[in-house]
Amino acid sequence: MGSIEDKVTEAKAEVEGAKLNLLGAYLSKIQAVYTRISPEQKDDFLANLEKIVIKLEQNPLPKPGLYDTSKGREIRKGLGLSKKELAEFIGVQNRMLYRYENGEVSPRPTNKVGQKYLAWLKDQGYNPYNL
Numbered sequence: 567m568g569s570i571e572d573k574v575t576e577a578k579a580e581v582e583g584a585k586l587n588l589l590g591a592y593l594s595k596i597q598a599v600y601t602r603i604s605p606e607q608k609d610d611f612l613a614n615l616e617k618i619v620i621k622l623e624q625n626p627l628p629k630p631g632l633y634d635t636s637k638g639r640e641i642r643k644g645l646g647l648s649k650k651e652l653a654e655f656i657g658v659q660n661r662m663l664y665r666y667e668n669g670e671v672s673p674r675p676t677n678k679v680g681q682k683y684l685a686w687l688k689d690q691g692y693n694p695y696n697l
Contacts, residue, residue, distance in 0.1 A: 619674075635666060638666060638683075638692075641690050641692055655686075656685075656686045658679045658683060662679050662683070
């Protein structure tokens with residue numbers, strides 16, 4: 567029989583797992599809708615999804631699959647850009663690109679640095695929300 571602390575830790579892990587499962591189910595539904603809508607509707611869809619992401623960041627939950635860090639690095643390297651070159655080009659600190667590409671933090675549409683990086687990714691044809 568475990569201690570109270572063990573039981574609380576186990577319950578917290580269960581709740582976090584349930585949150586991830588629920589969010590994963592929502593993301594699957596969102597991806598399914600996105601694949602079926604017309605190209606003309608996709609920009610509006612992404613704009614509305616970005617509003618949802620902003621709300622999630624104001625009330626944090628685990629966000630699996632909302633941003634693929636390896637894809638940002640892949641695009642940058644595919645264009646032959648160093649982190650320093652990209653940072654200068656979009657006007658952000660090199661350290662932030664490092665943190666984004668290594669998954670230390672996710673670019674947030676709620677701050678200027680995140681907005682610049684996400685806009686650059688979108689300009690390269692990448693959908694940062696994995697849709």
